[in-house]
Amino acid sequence: MSFYRRHGHEIPALNTASLPDLIFTILFFFMLVVHMRKVTVKVKYQVPAGTELTRLVNKSAVSYIYIGKPMNGWGQVEKDRLQVQMNDKLTSIPEIKQYLIRSREEMSSEDRQAMTVSIKADQQTDMGTIIDLKQTLREANALKVNYSGVYRTEKNK
Amino acid sequence: MMFRKRNRRKVPGLNTTSTADISFMLLILFLVSSSMDLDQGIARQLPPIDKDREKQTEAMVNSRQLMKFQISKDNKVLLNGKDFKIGSVRAAVEKFVSSNGKGHIIQLQADRKSSYNTYFEVQNEIMAAYSALRNHRSMEEFGKAYDLCSVEQQQKISDEIPVRISEVYEIQAQENEGGGEQ
Numbered sequence: 001m002s003f004y005r006r007h008g009h010e011i012p013a014l015n016t017a018s019l020p021d022l023i024f025t026i027l028f029f030f031m032l033v034v035h036m037r038k039v040t041v042k043v044k045y046q047v048p049a050g051t052e053l054t055r056l057v058n059k060s061a062v063s064y065i066y067i068g069k070p071m072n073g074w075g076q077v078e079k080d081r082l083q084v085q086m087n088d089k090l091t092s093i094p095e096i097k098q099y100l101i102r103s104r105e106e107m108s109s110e111d112r113q114a115m116t117v118s119i120k121a122d123q124q125t126d127m128g129t130i131i132d133l134k135q136t137l138r139e140a141n142a143l144k145v146n147y148s149g150v151y152r153t154e155k156n157k
Numbered sequence: 158m159m160f161r162k163r164n165r166r167k168v169p170g171l172n173t174t175s176t177a178d179i180s181f182m183l184l185i186l187f188l189v190s191s192s193m194d195l196d197q198g199i200a201r202q203l204p205p206i207d208k209d210r211e212k213q214t215e216a217m218v219n220s221r222q223l224m225k226f227q228i229s230k231d232n233k234v235l236l237n238g239k240d241f242k243i244g245s246v247r248a249a250v251e252k253f254v255s256s257n258g259k260g261h262i263i264q265l266q267a268d269r270k271s272s273y274n275t276y277f278e279v280q281n282e283i284m285a286a287y288s289a290l291r292n293h294r295s296m297e298e299f300g301k302a303y304d305l306c307s308v309e310q311q312q313k314i315s316d317e318i319p320v321r322i323s324e325v326y327e328i329q330a331q332e333n334e335g336g337g338e339q
Contacts, residue, residue: 020176027184034191047198048274050281052288056196118196121273127228128269130276131326138206147277148198 039088043068044077045122049152056118056146061111063087063103063142065096067121067129082125084133093132100140116144199280201322222260224253226279230270234279243278250286259319266325283322290318 045068056062066085069077086096104112117137121130137145226246227235234241236249254261263283267276291303294314299306303314 016177017173020173020180023177023180023184027180027187030184030187030191034187048277050199050277052199052281052284053197054200056198059196062196116200118198123272123274123277125273126269127267127271127273127276130273131267131269134203134324135326138203141205143203143205145201145203146196146198147201147280148196149277149281151197 043083043085044071047120047148047150048123050149051152053149058114061114062116062118064118067125093136097136097140100142115142116146117142118146118148120148222257223262225264228267228271228275230268232271232275246282247286250283263322287320
């Protein structure tokens with residue numbers, strides 16, 4: 001011990017000047033990867049699992065239809081009856097047609113060709129609802145459909 | 158000039174200690190307000206509502222080239238009227254499509270009381286069969302998987318193995334047949 005020099009080295013303070021840069025990098029990463037939630041989902045649904053899934057591209061041309069049990073602001077199921085939600089509000093199937101026709105008119109011409117409807121329906125939905133919905137979509141001339149699903153892993157099989 | 162003091166005053170450095178905190182807050186804001194879930198699903202093309210489509214479909218249907226799937230109201234899958242396991246749908250479709258080539262038609266009819274989950278699974282199995290066949294064909298022809306082929310190559314293969322699924326819509330009482338092809 002006594003061989004060492006006595007005056008203690010002071011540990012230099014950690015230089016945190018680059019910390020903001022690091023965090024900004026993470027921030028930009030998230031801004032690029034993630035997309036913002038545009039709608040508040042008012043129904044509770046669990047999409048079926050599959051393996052042959054394709055990703056939705058061109059998000060601006062996609063309309064979303066949710067089918068599930070309505071829930072309140074705290075995420076609790078209120079009613080046991082299935083409800084249809086189109087983009088931002090709860091509707092019924094016949095109203096969707098008018099809405100789709102109107103939103104098609106608002107789209108740019110490129111988007112109009114790629115117009116897709118993403119159906120996010122609960123697993124327990126009866127096919128009657130789906131068939132009626134598909135018929136409505138055909139009447140509204142929105143023919144590209146995407147049945148939303150999650151990728152099947154061994155766990156949720 | 159001479160009266161001024163000579164020593165230049167230094168501009169003090171801006172204190173940037175809180176920049177990290179500010180950017181952390183922005184980061185957390187983005188984490189909270191965004192969703193990471195991928196939008197993916199089975200893409201399908203619905204048939205347009207046309208008055209003259211009746212003639213079209215009738216002309217093409219040949220009973221030997223027709224594979225008829227039904228989903229009963231207790232979620233059982235029937236092939237040509239007989240009970241069928243959902244696990245064997247893929248192999249059956251693969252065999253059927255490869256033996257019948259371009260002329261085949263797969264008909265899918267779901268009861269109004271059956272569940273969406275079963276329907277989705279059958280669709281998934283059929284699409285899996287098609288993609289297996291397409292992959293096989295592209296491996297033979299171009300030596301790579303279908304997804305890795307160029308757009309023209311994919312077009313060529315999808316012309317050889319078209320997805321021909323027709324869905325029967327049961328609307329309330331009467332039946333309405335519509336040919337759904339991609």
